[in-house]
Amino acid sequence: xxxxxxxxxxxxxxxxxxxxxxxxxxxxxxxxxxxxxxxxxxxxxxxxxxxxxxxxxxxxxxxxxxxxxxxxxxxxxxxxxxxxxxxxxxxxxxxxxxxxxxxxxxxxxxxxxxxxxxxxxxxxxxxxxxxxxxxxxxxxxxxxxxxxxxxxxxxxxxxxxxxxxxxxxxxxxxxxxxxxxxxxxxxxxxxxxxxxxxxxxxxxxxxxxxxxxxxxxxxxxxxxxxxxxxxxxxxxxx
Numbered sequence: 435x436x437x438x439x440x441x442x443x444x445x446x447x448x449x450x451x452x453x454x455x456x457x458x459x460x461x462x463x464x465x466x467x468x469x470x471x472x473x474x475x476x477x478x479x480x481x482x483x484x485x486x487x488x489x490x491x492x493x494x495x496x497x498x499x500x501x502x503x504x505x506x507x508x509x510x511x512x513x514x515x516x517x518x519x520x521x522x523x524x525x526x527x528x529x530x531x532x533x534x535x536x537x538x539x540x541x542x543x544x545x546x547x548x549x550x551x552x553x554x555x556x557x558x559x560x561x562x563x564x565x566x567x568x569x570x571x572x573x574x575x576x577x578x579x580x581x582x583x584x585x586x587x588x589x590x591x592x593x594x595x596x597x598x599x600x601x602x603x604x605x606x607x608x609x610x611x612x613x614x615x616x617x618x619x620x621x622x623x624x625x626x627x628x629x630x631x632x633x634x635x636x637x638x639x640x641x642x643x644x645x646x647x648x649x650x651x652x653x654x655x656x657x658x659x660x661x662x663x664x665x666x667x668x669x670x671x672x
Contacts, residue, residue, distance in 0.1 A: 533545040
């Protein structure tokens with residue numbers, strides 16, 4: 435689509451002016467310019483990211499218009515002062531499996547059926563950190579098709595997520611996690627779980643929050659057939 439550029443000028447001491455536009459090649463146009471006259475330059479190849487420079491000469495009475503190609507930058511993605519990530523995980527609860535939450539073995543008649551140790555909280559935290567960094571999720575980095583992760587402790591995944599976070603130049607700003615399960619009650623275990631999570635993340639307890647909710651006996655969560663977790667994390671640039 436053609437774009438018309440209107441130049442309004444007179445024989446004043448104006449020398450240069452810049453307009454942003456878009457083109458891949460340089461063009462120079464010399465035009466006679468009467469006093470207080472408007473001209474329109476239409477070009478089908480101009481769009482809003484090319485630079486047009488034109489100078490007006492009072493002595494010669496002409497205007498020179500130069501169209502430069504788009505500027506490019508070799509810089510990588512802008513380094514953000516903070517990043518936010520969200521994680522979610524859910525596992526079935528089945529008899530005969532241990533129930534491990536935040537690296538702590540919780541006494542219960544059911545546990546998480548999973549390829550690794552099924553730690554729903556740590557999996558969720560890992561996904562939140564990876565998401566904040568703009569990286570693939572836990573299932574892509576530690577696929578359940580790989581036998582080396584069979585029964586692996588989820589602390590391995592947390593340590594790798596923390597390594598990637600530090601490598602990118604970030605620290606934990608704060609983290610808020612919510613566990614959803616009907617049973618068992620987590621009140622007696624919350625502080626132990628939170629303390630262990632702080633150690634794994636290398637974070638001060640003041641920036642790590644943990645909540646637990648039932649699901650009011652609704653669907654698989656409320657019927658003690660599954661457990662879920664949500665995590666939101668804020669990463670701050672070092």
